[in-house]
Amino acid sequence: MNLATHCSVYLLEQDFGTTETIRSLCHEKSLHLTCFSSHFELLNALKADQPSCIIAANDQPHGQALNLMQDLASENHQVPVIILGHHNDVSSAVAAIKAGAVDYIEKPTIYGRLAEQLNLVVKHSFQTA
Structure with missing residues (x-):
């Protein structure tokens, strides 16, 4: 049994193609993926469960990911967050970090870098377990 099956990922993303890419990647790594359509739904889910990682799209005009980051900070959640954004959106990248x-x-070329980050999440989850 793969120990990564105990790791979970929360995803805040509206784009079906990106969601399916991330779903496939999580499946490859035996990570449990839960998808949310709003950051409020995701925050409510955090009351019952703590995921290993949150992946959140910062699509405009909503900018949900940055709003989520502010809410996570105000509620003292310590979950690692990976922000997905559009190519050449330097101001959003700086704000996210x-x-x-x-x-x-950057979307749409997320697969390789996201795979690297998820490997780090799995490794960190088992070091702290």
């Missing part, structure tokens, strides 16, 4: 994100990954 300043808000505490562990990485900002």
Whole structure:
């Protein structure tokens, strides 16, 4: 049995293609993926369970990921967050990192970097377990 099956990932993403890419990647790594359509739903889920990682899209005009980062900070959640954003959106990337994100990954080429980050999440989960 793969120990990664005990790791879970929360995803805040509206784009079906990106969601399916992440679903496939999580399946490859035996990570449990839970998808959310709003950051409020995700925050409510955090009351019952603590995921190993949160992946959140910062799509405009909503900017949900940065709003989520602010809410996580105000509620003292210590979950690593990976922000997904659009290519050439330097201001959002800087804002995400300043808000505490562990990485900002540009869409649509997310697979390789996201795989690296998820490997780190799994490794960290078992070092702290």
